[in-house]
Amino acid sequence: MLYRILALTLTILFASPMTAPLNASQAEQATEETLTNQSIVDLHELGFGEDVVIEKIRNTNCAFDVDIDNLKSLKDAGVSSAIISEMINAASSTKNKRTKEDPNDPLSAHESGIYSYTTSQEQTTLKKIEPSRYNQKKTGGFMKSALTYGAVKAKSKGILTGTQARLVLDSEPIFYFYFDATESSLSTQGQGQMAGQSTYTNPGEFILAEFTVKKKKQHRELVLGRIGAWGSMETGATGDDIHPFDYEEVSDGIFKVTTREPLPDGEYCFYYAGTTTPIYGFWGGGDQVFDFSVRSR
Numbered sequence: 001m002l003y004r005i006l007a008l009t010l011t012i013l014f015a016s017p018m019t020a021p022l023n024a025s026q027a028e029q030a031t032e033e034t035l036t037n038q039s040i041v042d043l044h045e046l047g048f049g050e051d052v053v054i055e056k057i058r059n060t061n062c063a064f065d066v067d068i069d070n071l072k073s074l075k076d077a078g079v080s081s082a083i084i085s086e087m088i089n090a091a092s093s094t095k096n097k098r099t100k101e102d103p104n105d106p107l108s109a110h111e112s113g114i115y116s117y118t119t120s121q122e123q124t125t126l127k128k129i130e131p132s133r134y135n136q137k138k139t140g141g142f143m144k145s146a147l148t149y150g151a152v153k154a155k156s157k158g159i160l161t162g163t164q165a166r167l168v169l170d171s172e173p174i175f176y177f178y179f180d181a182t183e184s185s186l187s188t189q190g191q192g193q194m195a196g197q198s199t200y201t202n203p204g205e206f207i208l209a210e211f212t213v214k215k216k217k218q219h220r221e222l223v224l225g226r227i228g229a230w231g232s233m234e235t236g237a238t239g240d241d242i243h244p245f246d247y248e249e250v251s252d253g254i255f256k257v258t259t260r261e262p263l264p265d266g267e268y269c270f271y272y273a274g275t276t277t278p279i280y281g282f283w284g285g286g287d288q289v290f291d292f293s294v295r296s297r
Helices: 002-015 024-032 037-045 050-058 068-076 081-101 142-147
Strands: 113-120 123-128 136-140 154-161 174-178 206-210 212-214 219-227 233-235 245-251 254-259 266-272 288-294
Touching (some): 037 050, 050 081, 068 081, 219 266
Antiparallel strands (some): 113 174, 136 154, 174 254, 206 266, 212 219
């Protein structure tokens, strides 16, 4: 304890504006130094005033813990509110600097969207999945459904050109959803929504579905809805086309998404559960999907 206090005292004296400029060795020592909560308590117990401690915080690397329990401990130790406020600002600045420097950190700030999270040789990569738009939508079996009075259901399908997505993942993919309630965010990308439809705020409002690959036609198909007897309607993919997933909010507006079971090799996508709303027998709403391929490795 005495050694730490002496070291802090010497550092303060060297760093004080009243002393001569630091030499190279002293400058390197100041650069490597990191202040912690205990450092601040020690400085307070040494009798340094608020102005000196705040100046020290502003000119030194900091690694403060500023959760509720630690703030209470600082207050109980007699650290002033002004110094605690400066510590909170420093902790926030350190976090923002870290997130800007590490775009592959899932807890950092990212542009709204869906990202895949992969690891390879102890390296992690967070890659944004750019949405794809249906080249066309078609309704199959409409006349047959009408002639059989709905006994045979007509299907609405979304068509994507190509038999494979650009992004290839393994059978147990991990995703991160970033929501930001702004006009152009993931929360409001439901193109063509009707008045009164809500925005999207969590992954539970999305569906993970599997495409049917048509190799001869060189495209992928996804059933978006069905019209049955007496105009009854079903929206979204059904049955084996849907794959359940779990999600948890790991930070404000950031959700980690994992599949409940390994995905078989195939073509998949996330799409908004509310964007295939039938309107007078035709499917309106959005035409975007976040597509990816799964290949065993």
